[in-house]
Amino acid sequence: MSSIKLNAVEKWFGETQVIKGVDLEIEEGEFVIFVGPSGCGKSTLLRMIAGLEETSRGQIMIGDRDATAEPPSKRGLAMVFQSYALYPHMSVRDNVGFPLKSAGLPKAEVDAKVNEAAHVLKLDDYMDRRPKDLSGGQRQRVAIGRSIVRDPTAFLFDEPLSNLDAALRVEMRYEIAKLHQTLQSTMIYVTHDQVEAMTLADRIVVLEFGKIAQVGSPRELYERPANLFVAQFIGSPRMNVVPSTSVKGIPLHENATDVGMRPEHIELVDPGAGLIEGTVDVLEYLGADTFMILSCEDAGQITVRVNGNTTLRPGDAVGLRISNDLLHTFNSDGLAIY
Numbered sequence: 001m002s003s004i005k006l007n008a009v010e011k012w013f014g015e016t017q018v019i020k021g022v023d024l025e026i027e028e029g030e031f032v033i034f035v036g037p038s039g040c041g042k043s044t045l046l047r048m049i050a051g052l053e054e055t056s057r058g059q060i061m062i063g064d065r066d067a068t069a070e071p072p073s074k075r076g077l078a079m080v081f082q083s084y085a086l087y088p089h090m091s092v093r094d095n096v097g098f099p100l101k102s103a104g105l106p107k108a109e110v111d112a113k114v115n116e117a118a119h120v121l122k123l124d125d126y127m128d129r130r131p132k133d134l135s136g137g138q139r140q141r142v143a144i145g146r147s148i149v150r151d152p153t154a155f156l157f158d159e160p161l162s163n164l165d166a167a168l169r170v171e172m173r174y175e176i177a178k179l180h181q182t183l184q185s186t187m188i189y190v191t192h193d194q195v196e197a198m199t200l201a202d203r204i205v206v207l208e209f210g211k212i213a214q215v216g217s218p219r220e221l222y223e224r225p226a227n228l229f230v231a232q233f234i235g236s237p238r239m240n241v242v243p244s245t246s247v248k249g250i251p252l253h254e255n256a257t258d259v260g261m262r263p264e265h266i267e268l269v270d271p272g273a274g275l276i277e278g279t280v281d282v283l284e285y286l287g288a289d290t291f292m293i294l295s296c297e298d299a300g301q302i303t304v305r306v307n308g309n310t311t312l313r314p315g316d317a318v319g320l321r322i323s324n325d326l327l328h329t330f331n332s333d334g335l336a337i338y
Contacts, residue, residue, distance in 0.1 A: 003186070005025045005026070006061075009059070009060060019048065022211070029184045032202065035191055035206055035233075036213075051070060051072035076154075078148075080143055080158070080160050089130070120179065121142075121179070123142065136163060137164060140160060194235075206229075213230050240266075245298065246259075247259050247276060253337045259330075260330065272319060276296050278294035278319075280313060283310075288307075
């Protein structure tokens, strides 16, 4: 294991800058997730750490050495991609052991490491199968096993669950979380799915247009977003943002131009008794919860998370109330006011 440090790293493709002076320190054994919308630079940054993309400017430190100019093979990192990249003609055992066999390790050592990885990943019963005989989740575990046997400095995951269906993604999130607890290895993980980021990460790095918008624990980003971009990217459904002038009855900071309210923090009250008045527009029933989309005149459209058993129906008038300490306020530059 080792720490990884990025010092003012930049990436240029010709005249286009896609990574814009990123500074970041990842502690040994930490699970850090890069998250952001498509095109924000998260996969490019991961590939720069791996050595698969050249660093145009800046420095990448792995442990106490400068790895900026090192080729991927010298960095001691293991990368797991979206595609499993398994050899279809090989058994699971041979796929997992291939990197060690290619390195010329003795058969006994290869077998020992492969068996250990299989045990960690619960692949013992599948070692003689071919990839075509495995489920998507099992194939991804084989790909991870191939990385584990190399005993890498850190694991790099590039959207490893994007090819799986919803049920398998939930299962694999659990598997990866348990794997980190077992190995205590440094892990850097890229995803566009903020649910994966919130459930897996020790710290989340939110990227916006090649720059870091905020770094923090899932709780920090949820409770104290630094700006409007993070506020609306973290949380599902996304935070409601309304003009400060549409909120009545609560004193706001003099520089507040926008007010944020998370759907789960809004209380529905009788018409006329709330800070904002609205009319039920659409109900999205999800079982335990219902997402209620309201039309709220000056405040626009607001989503509220309510109990799945709500008796309200489209066309009903309601008031919206929220505790002052659960409001988020932002200035004209989109920066949070605390």
